[in-house]
Amino acid sequence: MNDLFSKFDALIQQRETLLAGGVEDPFNLVMERVLSPTQAVCNGRDTILLGTYNYMGMTFDPDVIAAGKKALDDFGSGTTGSRVLNGTYQGHREVEAALCEFYAMDHAMVFSTGYQANLGIISTIAGKGDYIILDIDSHASIWDACKMGDAEVVPFKHNDLEAMERRLKRVPEGAGILVVLEGVYSMLGDVAPLAEMVAIAKKHGAMVLVDEAHSMGFIGEHGRGVAEDQGVLDQVDFVIGTFSKSVGTVGGFCVSNHPKFEIMRLVCRPYVFTASLPPSVVATAATSIRKLMHGSNKRAHLWENSRRLHGGLQALGFQLGTQEPQSAIVAVIMPNLERGAAMWEALLKEGLYVNLARPPATPANMTLLRCSLCAEHSAEQVEEILGMFERAGKAVGII
């Protein structure tokens, strides 16, 4: 018998070597108790959370929790059905209405995860003979959507306007084009030059989809994301987003002004062939989205936190993914996986959780310690975090 698992041997070996060094498994952490959006008990230790994407700290908001409990009581624990059969409850309609209001767009379609939103929309609208022109650092859900669909897939160098335009120029005349971009790229926390990119895409007759998963709630005047911030949201055909970051629960969505958008509900397989979100989840999401419309104080504090952490880490001598803070993600570049894992563990022992990100998820084979800030991190916590980085960084010899 040919063992189908032998293709994973190299990865199994790499993992065993890493763990043999005595390091705690970075990919097997258990949150035993979660005390707040910024604190938990992990592997038996009190820990500050700095790698959760819980940007606006909505997970413990009393109104959000109350809405979820009420929906659980009134509608039960799950829908046990597809959105197009028995799985559309009042709450699904309400969360879609909240999204239309949040983005000031005509249509909103909610998926069971953000991954499925990208998978479904991209693979469905770009068909055989069409071209998808996408940034090479796109999220896995975008790449998987490309793999699932029948369109021709053409990547260009990250955030490179010329590389993008050269490819658009070469698309055969008459072919449909979907340009896929992200507002904030989650690995390095850098922002796309969407104003220029959207203009170039439109010049070449392309439709534009922007994934704003990492910007919702705190970038742009109304928290609609990078496209709003750069003044081109009205030129974007499809915005993809998620409930699992600023909104503080799980689920994904697409909002659009396309007049025929509603047909997606019948033709998009990752929407049709899966159960819809539980009533409690859509109730918490709708409540959270409505509260995010009025979150300007929290937004300002989140930006203060991001600037302080970025500046503080830079002053300590860490190498960061961006020269200046561009989002609520601060990526600390590690020399390699072994040292990165050692630093990750040293931070965990200090009582700090960050994400250890490694190839193939990262650009250019980098190992990153990815920090994502929360509006609920206090200024004191950020100082405490910097102290932990300093001690851990010196102990491991990174700084």
Add this chain to the structure above:
Amino acid sequence: MTRDETDSRIRALIEPFNKKGARVDDATSFAGDLEFDSLTVMDFVAAIEDEFDIIISMNQQAEIENYGQLVDAVCKLQG
């Protein structure tokens, strides 16, 4: 452009990516002989696309395993 001309232009482009200095003929494979990882493939494809002003989509790349197949594909894509 003849196949030979295309071949020599691609041969020049492959030079900086051929870190091991492996001998390149039609049967040379990118993954096995040249040990190109996915990032190298992306950069190499971009260089060819710009040189010949063509698109080699990822769908087409999936069918190109060795050097000879690449030269043939580029000849075809130039029309």
